[in-house]
Amino acid sequence: MSRHSSSRAASPVIVLYDSPGTRSQTSWVPNIWRIRFILNYKRLPYRTVWVEFQDVEATLRSLGAPPSSRRADGRSVYTLPVIVDPTRNAQTPTILSNTNNIAEYLEATYPARPVFPEGSRALQTLFVHYIQEFFAKPLLPIMVPISHDRLPERTQSHFHGASRAGTPMPVSSHPLPPGPAREHAWQLVKEQFDFLAIVLDKNVGDGDGVVAQGHHVSYVDFALCSILLWIEQMAPHDGWARIRDWNGGRWARLRRRCQDYMDVL
Structure with a gap:
């Protein structure tokens, strides 16, 4: 049993959207691993939702996730990782894209066990x-x-x-x-x-x-x-x-x- 199992059952948890690799539910994308590392290091309860690449844009649009970036022509680009954090407000959860934005949010919102030590x-x-x-x-x-x-x-x-x-x-x-x-x-x-x-x-x-x-x-x-x-x-x-x-x-x-x-x- 994972160390987060009892926490997940008791309250809402962060959801991390990831894309499976060579085997079902195998994490491999570097930008997504960065966020997974932070969640695990900070001991934050979370669960993974797996989305294949061809389904990413439709899935993220349905969530109301912001685009991770925009092209020069202004068109939105939807990529993983994305997190949904309902732990602060289950009615209006925080939905974030872009690895750097997510890392900054997790550090600011959950400052215990910092990944950016003071002054760094x-x-x-x-x-x-x-x-x-x-x-x-x-x-x-x-x-x-x-x-x-x-x-x-x-x-x-x-x-x-x-x-x-x-x-x-x-x-x-x-x-x-x-x-x-x-x-x-x-x-x-x-x-x-x-x-x-x-x-x-x-x-x-x-x-x-x-x-x-x-x-x-x-x-x-x-x-x-x-x-x-x-x-x-x-x-x-x-x-x-x-x-x-x-x-x-x-x-x-x-x-x-x-x-x-x-x-x-």
């Missing part, structure tokens, strides 16, 4: 921006096609054409085959991991040598570990088998530090 919010925000915009970028040509191929068939079919919003899935037709091109792509990934390890190693002597801030996990660690879990879920042999041993096993140690917050409820 600005630096952590910049760090997470770097992870999203630079660190993860070399992974996309490798991981997006692999992820596509491991999704349920109905979801794959949705991405072969255009979505209801008119946006095709940004994947190549096939994952990179074994050979020099794939090894070169992984080398570009390793360069980003090496750089990040150098930066984090500056904490040696001031912390435990694993997490970004001293001795306790924070939002940055969850953002990093979310990417590690994506790789582990979708490319366990070609991806995670490589990365877990890079930089003296730092990334496997980080994953272990986050292990207690990986429940899928």
Whole structure:
């Protein structure tokens, strides 16, 4: 029995909308994992509602969820994660989209066990921006096609054409085959991991040598570990088998530090 079961039965709980991966009810999307980590770390009762990609827009519109972003032409973009929080007001629950907005809301509304320790919010925000915009970028040509191929068939079919919003899935037709091109792509990934390890190693002597801030996990660690879990879920042999041993096993140690917050409820 999960540690939240009795709480769920007694009162309304937060609902996290997620998209299943290779197996039913398997969480894999990095942005959604970030929110799941926060919910688990803060020990907030919640439950997951699973929505396949092709059903996301219709489901979120029916909820009255705000779009996560807008295109240059002004059209709304609906993506996960989304949370519905009825715990404050069951009649008019709070409905939020966009990973950063949700993280800020959870930290402000449930300040116990903070993921932004005092004085760290600005630096952590910049760090997470770097992870999203630079660190993860070399992974996309490798991981997006692999992820596509491991999704349920109905979801794959949705991405072969255009979505209801008119946006095709940004994947190549096939994952990179074994050979020099794939090894070169992984080398570009390793360069980003090496750089990040150098930066984090500056904490040696001031912390435990694993997490970004001293001795306790924070939002940055969850953002990093979310990417590690994506790789582990979708490319366990070609991806995670490589990365877990890079930089003296730092990334496997980080994953272990986050292990207690990986429940899928």
